[in-house]
């Protein structure tokens with residue numbers, strides 16, 4: 279018995295990297311998987327059908343159930359086809375894992391509108407597109423007891439603001455907001471929504487200069503570690519967890535907090551400008567210095 283027997287799972291960007299390792303584990307644990315991958319270079323150019331079909335061949339040769347899909351998840355209708363493919367091939371849909379991503383790293387002053395937009399298109403629009411189509415399907419099922427899942431991929435790059443990745447950081451933080459919103463909206467339809475903030479030695483990390491890598495993402499960090507965390511969240515057991523960001527890097531699993539107020543100042547009926555500046559400097563400044571911020 280696998281922990282995911284009978285589950286039907288769509289994974290975007292799963293022909294290689296973290297998505298690939300995850301698709302293999304989910305299939306080995308009994309899930310029927312739809313392996314979506316546009317087969318693009320790291321910057322999103324030069325698509326090919328290669329990675330998705332190759333991984334499907336590997337999974338089916340090992341006795342697993344998998345079909346390939348090469349739709350561009352940044353395209354709204356194509357993402358709809360992807361969701362429909364899972365339902366028509368395997369009869370239903372239980373889990374969507376939004377892994378697909380690209381990088382176009384530039385400092386903000388060198389970033390073109392095209393490189394800004396293309397990164398948002400894949401990460402943010404892609405995550406919205408599949409989640410939208412899947413949520414329409416789940417809402418129609420009207421099963422509050424279902425154990426359906428949306429599992430999104432965010433990044434420490436957004437959580438801590440990587441200076442050379444303004445487009446990627448913005449997209450990844452946007453995905454956290456989308457995760458919180460879907461978590462609050464879809465619970466009543468039997469869907470939990472959580473985000474993974476991963477660290478794994480893939481080609482994506484290989485493109486970042488060593489000294490700028492965060493989270494200790496060294497060669498020893500196999501994507502298999504991340505895959506196990508996704509497998510648990512994809513299972514029926516994880517229904518107690520909704521709207522969370524979970525770090526998964528090497529053998530470390532992290533529960534992140536949501537932004538919470540550190541301190542508050544209130545004036546009645548309103549602030550005078552000089553008191554406001556005085557009080558902010560007196561109260562907030564030492565707090566930030568104490569936190570090393």
Ligand SMILES: NC(=O)c1ccc[n+]([C@@H]2O[C@H](COP(=O)([O-])OP(=O)(O)OC[C@H]3O[C@@H](n4cnc5c(N)ncnc54)[C@H](O)[C@@H]3O)[C@@H](O)[C@H]2O)c1
Nearest residue numbers: 291295296316317318350351377378379433477478480482
């Ligand atoms: N590797 C890390 O340490 C790390 C750290 C933080 C966040 N992440 C995130 O984890 C996810 C996986 O990253 P990875 O390291 O495995 O990257 P990767 O480049 O190895 O894999 C990403 C896959 O997405 C596919 N893809 C890109 N655009 C697509 C599109 N429009 N439609 C369908 N498929 C598309 C690519 O072809 C590729 O196979 C990404 O969302 C990434 O931002 C990774």
